[in-house]
Amino acid sequence: MIDDRMNILSGLTGAIGNTPLIRIDSLSEETGCNILGKAEFMNPGGSVKDRAALWMVQAAEQTGELKPGGTVVEGTAGNTGIGLVHVCNDRGYNTIIYTPDNQSQEKIDLLRTLGAEVRVVPTVPYKDDMNFQKQAGRYAETLDNAVWANQFDNTANRMAHYESTGPEIWRQTDGRVDAFTCAVGTGGTLAGVARYLKEQSAEVKIYLTDPLGSALYNWVKTGEAEMTPGPSITEGIGNSRVTENLQGTSIDDALQVPDQNMVDMVYRMLEKDGWFFGSSTGINLCGAVEIARELGPGHTIVTVLCDDGSKYMSRLFNPKFLAEKGLTART
Numbered sequence: 568m569i570d571d572r573m574n575i576l577s578g579l580t581g582a583i584g585n586t587p588l589i590r591i592d593s594l595s596e597e598t599g600c601n602i603l604g605k606a607e608f609m610n611p612g613g614s615v616k617d618r619a620a621l622w623m624v625q626a627a628e629q630t631g632e633l634k635p636g637g638t639v640v641e642g643t644a645g646n647t648g649i650g651l652v653h654v655c656n657d658r659g660y661n662t663i664i665y666t667p668d669n670q671s672q673e674k675i676d677l678l679r680t681l682g683a684e685v686r687v688v689p690t691v692p693y694k695d696d697m698n699f700q701k702q703a704g705r706y707a708e709t710l711d712n713a714v715w716a717n718q719f720d721n722t723a724n725r726m727a728h729y730e731s732t733g734p735e736i737w738r739q740t741d742g743r744v745d746a747f748t749c750a751v752g753t754g755g756t757l758a759g760v761a762r763y764l765k766e767q768s769a770e771v772k773i774y775l776t777d778p779l780g781s782a783l784y785n786w787v788k789t790g791e792a793e794m795t796p797g798p799s800i801t802e803g804i805g806n807s808r809v810t811e812n813l814q815g816t817s818i819d820d821a822l823q824v825p826d827q828n829m830v831d832m833v834y835r836m837l838e839k840d841g842w843f844f845g846s847s848t849g850i851n852l853c854g855a856v857e858i859a860r861e862l863g864p865g866h867t868i869v870t871v872l873c874d875d876g877s878k879y880m881s882r883l884f885n886p887k888f889l890a891e892k893g894l895t896a897r898t
């Protein structure tokens with residue numbers, strides 16, 4: 568029998584969260600600050616989205632919308648889908664994923680390998696009725712015992728980070744955190760962590776670090792969600808609208824990171840520090856370094872190591888792809 572005195576995690580759910588907080592040595596030494604990354608790539612599904620997936624499924628169970636043998640439908644191209652399939656497999660639910668047809672075949676193959684039914688639909692803007700997220704929502708309504716996870720506007724996503732990521736960061740730093748930053752896709756991570764940390768201390772500064780081709784930098788700076796010129800090769804981050812998850816969050820400032828800086832950061836992390844990170848992590852670390860420079864030596868800045876580089880082999884880690892986008896892999 569397993570009891571509380573043993574140091575054993577209970578199944579997949581028990582293995583989500585409680586990730587290490589890792590000091591990024593080279594960046595910390597260079598800036599004289601502690602640059603710390605929450606190691607979300609160590610979740611069972613390999614990303615920060617496992618937490619959101621678990622909380623959204625649990626919320627639907629609690630309201631009774633999702634009953635044994637039910638189905639979770641979501642519009643996603645990436646990590647949320649992966650997280651949902653892991654959680655749904657563990658709890659006996661089916662997973663149906665709508666994804667736009669501009670996504671890499673590797674991602675679609677991975678979701679199918681994990682056990683999702685994947686429906687690839689034409690890539691059209693959010694305002695179009697045939698947008699993949701809207702199709703997911705409509706399809707869920709036609710099924711019995713099914714829910715649309717709706718990660719952008721379902722605040723169970725934010726709650727995951729308010730109840731787990733935020734408190735973990737506060738405990739792991741013993742309350743000595745000067746600033747937190749990350750990029751925003753749904754906003755669940757930034758909003759949940761920001762809300763928790765600000766409640767502990769109003770002194771903690773929250774920065775939104777945005778890639779190009781997103782409206783959130785302008786939203787923080789001016790209150791208008793106006794798109795900046797893109798595009799960006801980053802995946803899973805940037806948004807043209809302010810989601811329910813992001814709405815009402817106290818954010819002190821925003822930063823903008825061009826793709827070349829992100830590429831330089833991920834290659835540098837790999838070659839000099841040994842870390843293999845994805846593109847959103849590159850954006851986050853660039854943001855953290857900029858904040859360190861702004862605040863000066865002696866501060867502690869926390870960010871998120873969202874996922875690792877293995878899903879980005881054909882893009883971020885493919886010099887030919889980078890060259891086509893006017894980017895170079897240099898360190």
Ligand code: PMP
Binds near residue numbers: 645647750873
């Ligand atoms: N990084 C990656 C790799 C992601 O998949 C996502 C989720 N879309 C994010 C960052 C952004 O997280 P959030 O949705 O909580 O804003």
